[in-house]
Amino acid sequence: MIAEIGHYGLVLALLLATVQSTLPLAGAARGHPGWMALGPAAALGQLIFLGLAFAALTWAYVVSDFSVANVAQNSHSAKPLLYKITGVWGNHEGSMLLWVLILALFGAAVALFGGNLPETLRVRVLAVQGMVGFGFLLFILFTSNPFDRLAMPPADGRGLNPLLQDPGLAFHPPFLYLGYVGFSTAFSFAVAALIEGRVTAAWARWVRPWTLAAWSFLTIGIALGSWWAYYELGWGGWWYWDPVENASFLPWLAGTALLHSAIVVEKRDTLKSWTVLLAIFAFSLSLIGTFLVRSGVLTSVHAFAQDPERGLFILVLLIIAIGGSLALYAVRAPTLRSTAVFAPISREGALLVNNLLLATACATVFLGTLYPLFLEALTDEKVSVGPPYFNATFLPIIAPALVAMAIGPLLAWKRGDLGRAMSRLWIAGLAALGVAVLSYVAAGGDGILAALGMGLAGWLFMGAMVELAERIKLFRAPLGESLSRARGLPRAAWGMTVAHAGVAVVAAGVTASGAWKTESIQAMRAGDSVEVAGYTFTFEGVKTVPGPNYRAERGTFTVTRDGRPVAVLTPEKRFYPVAQRDTTEAAIHTTWLADLYAVISEPGADGAWSTRIYHNPLVPWIWIGVIVMGLGGALSLTDRRHRVGAPRRTRAEAGAAAPAQA
Amino acid sequence: MRALLFALLFLALPAVAVEPEEILDDPALEARARAISKDLRCLVCQNQSIDDSNAELARDLRVLVRERLVAGDSDQQVVEFVVARYGDFVLLNPPVKPHTWLLWFGPVIILILAASGVALYVGRRARPIGIEAEPLTAEERARINAVLRDKDKP
Amino acid sequence: MQARIVLYALPLAGFIALAVWLAMGLGMDPRNVPSALIDKPAPDFTLPGLDGAGEGFGTADLRAPANEDVVVVNVFASWCIPCRAEHPYLMRWAEDGVTIYGINYRDKPDDARNWLAQLGNPYKRIGVDANARVSIDWGVYGVPETFIVDRSGHIRFKQVGPITTPDLARAFREKIAAARQ
Structure with missing residues (x-):
């Protein structure tokens, strides 16, 4: 019964999506307020019904209702409750339901918080959201219905892949989808603007918070997945340029470009058609990612329940959504002209350079990811494009972007002074040099490129600090004035500084972990020790420990440095009887400068265990940096200018209002 | 991912x-x-x-x-x-051969095309565009005058 | 103005091309890797026989003068479930007079003998490749794989995965016929 309610919720949501995408649009064209009012109502209704459907599926998982095919295939009664719940989106059908639920969430958010938008724009944005929802709800109902029943329910389910029974993974997909799907709002704003034939500074101000929110979620979501792969797969790495990883990175690159170009539209009323195009691209790349991951056209480590028929359906959706919006773009974009003067040495010039490099980087990753497919379709030749290609092409494109990132914010709008900006960055230059030399020496003269990468990170970090210091006149005005300037600084400015500093921290982590990782593989018996990067790892042996739905062999290492205890690491090898599979649980001790990482794999015939121990320098910085980036995004999101619906208050008004409250 | x-x-x-x-x-x-x-x-x-x-x-x-x-x-x-x-x-690092030329040289081509596009765009806009604007037609001038007249009214 | 309109239509044109490619991609199997050995001589090897199933074979056995006809080399294992589905086709071809050699891949001799006793032996000779070393020389990356070697000892075709349907079998027989030309 509950499952039928869920199914019914899906159907009702589909009906509402139909309404949302048609009548209000006609109402907006004819100036019919009654029809237009249907849009926000339908968007809210869609959220309610999809929430209901999602709750119904979650319920079926929690109570282990194996008469629902999806539950029987992906759950098991002996699974801990947390993984029963996260198992809802641990499979194709359930994850698609989460996808449309989040789409409806963004639609409802526009309906609720879009009060300051012109009514026709809001209604058109909602209509486009409705169309996307309509397509994907059809997809779910026709090809991937999670509520299908089994005539003969099995006694128990097949269980969830043990690798996915992990807290890190519980939150990876929701964040990722909040990012992916969040770009649908930017897309809808772009299409709505094309329908209206008008892109204004106000439009850019409205579209920015939605993009920021999606970008922050996607940033965190990608990092969560990467973090999970790092500690769960036991290979000591965190990124492999796998097609599925790239599929999430492409919208991120486009979204990052969009964030920056929207500022130019807002401040300078130019780059309009490019910004609209980026908004279309960011979501289109999310959609293409969905297609790549679910259709089976590319091979990935992360093999998927692949189904060409579903692939075909998604492809048709892609053609309608992307093809349709780009056709509209071809017709309408030529009218989006701007007469603003554009000086190359200026803030907008720097943002344009940022866009140029990010777009090229995005195109490069896209080319590398899809090249095997292109080549085979044209010539029957097979080729592999692996990490060496991406490292060789992506890094040289993104490095100059990091250089420019420190300079851009110091240039004024309209007409900047490059010489002055550079002269203020002397301290960043010094930091870059210092960090590069220091890391070169610390690494024992190993890896000049990596040392340069570290220098770049230092440059960027100090560059962000210099920019902040400039804004608050640190050391050039009395400290009190600097503090009050810091308080008065718009949140968006703080957000930028924080996010840029976060990028610098990530860059340092990526560089160091890539270049100076130490790995040691050996067979060990209890009592053996091994020296890795100055730490002594002593193997204390393995004992069997029961888990809720698995049995673990837990190894123990005591780690010492110069005779002083540092940590006890307990990596596990777990066996899940339901799935008849092993998983590896790496044990990680972080010193914040490096991770000590230990994995046990197999006992040999002679009773010695294969162990691998890694010293991964600065890997924690990757995660810290990403969190800082996400915080920067969130901080910027709280800027008063973005607060939808809030009237702009001047400081005088705010001051006057305070006593009145007292 | x-x-x-x-x-x-x-x-x-x-x-x-x-x-x-x-x-x-x-x-x-x-x-x-x-x-x-x-x-x-x-x-x-x-x-x-x-x-x-x-x-x-x-x-x-x-x-x-x-x-x-x-x-x-x-x-x-x-x-x-x-x-x-x-x-x-x-080979995870594909060799440079005719059938991977586009793969290896693609990024460079994209960068050059994009950079020249940007250069062209900025080059045309480095000066105010209004100077080259077409003169108003008689009809447009009449409309502006009408608007200005309306504005002057109390 | 014309140039501008073309410019703004470029993304659409690019996407249409992409969509066509993606659609073509749906029909392709990314797991099927073409052999690097097509039209190359079969690798140099000798494999020992399976006890109780005759002697093994080597490169010279595949081509003239040992064989005047095209031969089929089938890589199989008793633990390979798809091989079981393929086996009846091999039996039928053997009856039709196709010469089939078997490479027994990473198998236990007892299991292999049981397999042949149960399902029949379509092979003229069987070579045991216990450590898969010869199979690597053949570019094998899974079982079953089936090669066609012509009279001159050149590899003409490789089928990756089992031949389990009449269509696949017919296509394979056509490849044999072509190699006989």
Whole structure:
């Protein structure tokens, strides 16, 4: 019964999506307020019904209702409750339901918080959201219905892949989808603007918070997945340029470009058609990612329940959504002209350079990811494009972007002074040099490129600090004035500084972990020790420990440095009887400068265990940096200018209002 | 990365990859073996290198790579040995050949095209565009006058 | 103005090309890797026989003068479930007079003998490749794989995966016929 309610919720949501995408649009064209009012109502209704459907599926998982095919295939009664719940989106059908639920969430958010938008724009944005929802709800109902029943329910389910029974993974997909799907709002704003034939500074101000929110979620979501792969797969790495990883990175690159170009539209009323195009691209790349991951056209480590028929359906959706919006773009974009003067040495010039490099980087990753497919379709030749290609092409494109990132914010709008900006960055230059030399020496003269990468990170970090210091006149005005300037600084400015500093921290982590990782593989018996990067790892042996739905062999290492205890690491090898599979649980001790990482794999015939121990320098910085980036995004999101619906208050008004409250 | 989730169902077991007994005694040779293995694709697992995979074939190939190195082959010869059997497909770093020209030179072409597009755009806008604007037509002038007149009225 | 309109239509044109490619991609199998050995001589090898199933074979056995006809080399294992589905086709071809050699891949001799006793033996000779070393020389990356070697000892075709349907079998027989030309 509950499952039928869920199914019914899906159907009702589909009906509402139909309404949302048609009548209000006609109402907006004819100036019919009654029809237009249907849009926000339908968007809210869609959220309610999809929430209901999602709750119904979650319920079926929690109570282990194996008469629902999806539950029987992906759950098991002996699974801990947390993984029963996260198992809802641990499979194709359930994850698609989460996808449309989040789409409806963004639609409802526009309906609720879009009060300051012109009514026709809001209604058109909602209509486009409705169309996307309509397509994907059809997809779910026709090809991937999670509520299908089994005539003969099995006694128990097949269980969830043990690798996915992990807290890190519980939150990876929701964040990722909040990012992916969040770009649908930017897309809808772009299409709505094309329908209206008008892109204004106000439009850019409205579209920015939605993009920021999606970008922050996607940033965190990608990092969560990467973090999970790092500690769960036991290979000591965190990124492999796998097609599925790239599929999430492409919208991120486009979204990052969009964030920056929207500022130019807002401040300078130019780059309009490019910004609209980026908004279309960011979501289109999310959609293409969905297609790549679910259709089976590319091979990935992360093999998927692949189904060409579903692939075909998604492809048709892609053609309608992307093809349709780009056709509209071809017709309408030529009218989006701007007469603003554009000086190359200026803030907008720097943002344009940022866009140029990010777009090229995005195109490069896209080319590398899809090249095997292109080549085979044209010539029957097979080729592999692996990490060496991406490292060789992506890094040289993104490095100059990091250089420019420190300079851009110091240039004024309209007409900047490059010489002055550079002269203020002397301290960043010094930091870059210092960090590069220091890391070169610390690494024992190993890896000049990596040392340069570290220098770049230092440059960027100090560059962000210099920019902040400039804004608050640190050391050039009395400290009190600097503090009050810091308080008065718009949140968006703080957000930028924080996010840029976060990028610098990530860059340092990526560089160091890539270049100076130490790995040691050996067979060990209890009592053996091994020296890795100055730490002594002593193997204390393995004992069997029961888990809720698995049995673990837990190894123990005591780690010492110069005779002083540092940590006890307990990596596990777990066996899940339901799935008849092993998983590896790496044990990680972080010193914040490096991770000590230990994995046990197999006992040999002679009773010695294969162990691998890694010293991964600065890997924690990757995660810290990403969190800082996400915080920067969130901080910027709280800027008063973005607060939808809030009237702009001047400081005088705010001051006057305070006593009145007292 | 989304499918990290669903994934790994069939192929990627948690990596145990290189086993202690495979490792060569000579660290220099072993380092070369690792470097070669990292750029060779494991065919069975599709998108992992043989260095990262615990598939049997990957293990066989790792051992083979080491045997060839011990026998005195150069890195190049070892890679050619594997390519002769499995084709260019095993190379995670695709060789520059006519059919990968677009792959390798594509990014440069994209950058040049995009940069010249930007240069053109900025070049045209470095000065106010209004100066070159077409003169108003008689009709437009009349309309402006009408608007201005309206504004002047109290 | 014309140039501008073309410019703004470029993304659409690019996407249409992409969509066509993606659609073509749906019909392709990314797991099927073409052999690097097509039209190359079969590798040099000798394999020992399976005890109780005759002697093994080597490179010279595949080509003239040992064989005046095209031969099929099938890589199989008793633990390979798809091989079981393929086996009846091999039996039928053997009856039709196709010469089939078997490479027994990473198998236990007892299991292999049981397999042949149960399902029949379509092979002229069987070579045991216990450590898969010869199979690597053949570029094998999974079982079953089936090669066609012509009279001059050159590999003409490789089928990856089992031949389990009449269509696949017919296509394979056509490849044999072509190699006989």
